């Protein structure tokens with residue numbers, strides 16, 4: 563559970579309000595179909611037997627696609643209780659999903675995953691110490707030979723999202739960051755995400771494999 567007596571509590575309140583105010587389908591990052599994620603998962607050869615974690619997955623429909631295509635060990639971690647409850651309600655209590663109501667930056671993984679997926683979380687870490695923490699958790703959470711998919715705003719993307727400052731990255735930036743975390747990027751994509759309000763936001767996607 564997120565500790566609401568710390569700064570993490572402020573973060574949780576911020577994200578809960580975002581989902582409550584706009585609804586899960588009205589937030590700017592809503593996408594009706596996780597096309598790029600599923601294409602990269604296939605390209606990486608992630609097996610349906612592999613454990614998958616969607617960090618900062620919120621109310622994303624990626625978990626629905628994974629379960630629908632046969633994955634049986636899926637974890638969604640998010641700081642927003644509101645978003646996780648919406649996703650949990652949508653999928654039903656029988657779905658093979660572990661819901662982790664956690665701040666990624668204070669979380670200690672208790673097991674390892676074959677795939678770490680992050681769409682639009684890493685770019686909120688504007689503080690170098692937070693990025694270091696994130697990368698330490700990523701390294702600890704991914705099994706040897708496992709995979710990572712990271713999607714951030716592009717270098718020429720928005721400077722703010724949900725009222726918070728963000729850092730945009732090129733594929734080369736992300737490849738360098740991941741190389742320092744023992745991952746080799748094997749594929750990258752540029753994507754233009756259209757928000758529910760019709761704004762276009764350039765994203766950078768990278769997919770990589772652990773080198774250890």
Ligand SMILES: C[S@@+](CC[C@H](N)C(=O)[O-])C[C@H]1O[C@@H](n2cnc3c(N)ncnc32)[C@H](O)[C@@H]1O
Nearest residue numbers: 577591618619620622640641642665666681682
């Ligand atoms: C821009 S949204 C993206 C949601 C989802 N990945 C998607 O593609 O729809 C960012 C998500 O990260 C979550 N988040 C932000 N900071 C977090 C943290 N420190 N730990 C865990 N989740 C966090 C938010 O609650 C929100 O669901």
